[in-house]
Amino acid sequence: MTQMAISLSRLANEEFVAPGRSGCPGCPAVMGARLAMKVLGKDTIMVNATGCMVANYGYCGAPLFPFIHSLFENAGALASGVESGLRALGKPDVNVVVYAGDGGTVDIGLQALSGAVERGHRLVYICYDNEGYMNTGVQRSGSTPPWASTTTMPEGRRDWQKGSIYAARKDMVRIMAAHDIPYAATASVGYPQDYVRKVEKAANADGPAYIHLLTPCIVGWGFPEAMGPKLARLAVDTLAFPLYEVEDGHRYRITVRPSRPKPVAEYLGLQSRFRQLGDDDGIIEIIEKQLKRRWAHLQDLAALAGPGKEPGE
């Protein structure tokens, strides 16, 4: 591993979320929000698109920071308004963070997000990706891996075998990088040091920043409630979810390099949503091949950034 050693102990001891939230025990999406707030601090306004976090925060008022649940598709725009309003009132030092699920980001909220980052509002947008509409009953989203079972596609997608190296799911970081924003990155709750460092970089970016955070879902993925962080780590270690960042739209850098990638079957086998794949080794092989091709492509992109230009070192 070439991961930078950032100690979680230097994070604020202060908690910004009151005990007693109303979501699932062990929810990794909640861990993601809690860690982000420890980096961003109390001078932060959070805009939250409709989704699991409303069930977590919005039923009971757990956040101890200013929080607004937006509509499903307008978090990017509402946050733009918050940022513009603060600017108009001469309060530019307040952080504006969006915390939105993959449905509210890659599907219904994509237009508002694209507009917000294109206009250059200074905000941190964190998409917590649980790879589907988990709050509404595990429907597929544009971020669901094609080989996963969902209630709206119980067999998964059958066209994925022919798919590209991106395995037929929307690659939000590439989409955000194509907007030439200062900072875009993937992250995983299984690698909290890496995530925390990325939130710091995002908060210090001179313009819009985007983090695509993998947050396994106990209900939608089908695993025991204590296993979230382990799966989030395995996703990275099996190349199913590579961790990287992109500065200024073109400088790619891989931030966590598994020295010896684990077999993807280890990751898939722990989740009931992949049970429908059966024991067909042929399918697992194709998935492995696809993930390795993407990994190789990422390394190519990172090599283009040049050895002397690695950001943040």
Add this chain to the structure above:
Amino acid sequence: MPRSYLTGCQAVAEGARLAAVQVVAAYPITPQTAIVETLASAVARGELDAQMVPVESEHSAMSVCIGAAMVGARAFTASSSQGLILMHECLFMASGLRLPIVMAVANRALASPVTIFADHQDSLATRDACWLQLYAETCQEVLDYILIAYRTAYHPEVMLPVMVCLDGFFLSHISEPVSVPDQAAARDYLADARPAYPMLDVDDPRCFNVMAFPDYFSEFQRDRFESMRKAALVLDAAFQEFEASFGRSHARVEGYRTSDAQFILVGMGSLMGTVKQVVDDHRREGHLVGAVRITAFRPFPESEVAGLCRNATAVGVLDRDVSPGSGGILFAEVSKCLYGSAPGPRLVSFVLGLGGRDVTEETVTRCLEQLLTPAAQVLGGAVHWPDANTATLRKWGLGDADGDKS
């Protein structure tokens, strides 16, 4: 007070400039108006200190206004037609969060078929979104209503957003002489227009738009229902204060030659100028006719309309809109006000001026003549289409123009 020739769009922009709006978000959906570009050039010239947010949709325009108002900034947008109904979802959020947003609506019809021309279908389709709605007859009113709208929207008894509606093209693109208030006087008029309490504030953190279960939701609705009701008196006070400051008188409803009128036409917006002209003409011929212009469609001036129309023989309602399966939207509102008054006037519904069709003196005269026809000769329950083209309707197998398919 200096007088300038301003289009309705320019009058809106002047109103917003005088109201010192701080965040302006808008999208140039078709049909677009010149309102926002006028404000953008005011910002560029340094005449207005506002953040211009050129969003990627009308849905986002209202969302930006919501975000800005949530941190306490004075937010403004303008919309029309397709754009207004695209932001429909956000309208309910703005009023539910009790945000003092003001929006100019250059009224236009809704597709399909495609049109860019005036009628009231767009704003009336948002009737139940809990926004105050003011309909202007002149460009002067357009400017004045923007200031009145902000004063009312921020009032602690109200705390609701306001639409200032002006007929597309008939007001938005027509120049009229307009007195532009002095900046200092406008500032004084809006001196108390401040958020009642901080909302998204890092020094006083709170959660907004969280879940309301069935044990609370009705009470939230009741609360805003009562605020809308109270908005009538707050508007009246804002009108009075406006007259004291600027010398121009406005009201939620205007009765024109109604004191002894037996036959009354009720309507909204720019067509009322023509109606008043036709009323004058008929008065000269000895007919006891009058007109009632609704300025505030929300909150609806129920007792005022009832008071003006109760003793008439017949009341005709001119709707520049239609609710298929029912009839004129304004007609239903006016009928409700007069229900139970005995004997009560005969009520006649006219749907006219749709999709930009000009409401001419001839059309209004046709409506008045319908009112003057003895009741026994009129078929009940009909919606009359006084300006529909009989030749086209016959060709399409839809009978004759004036309502009753026989």
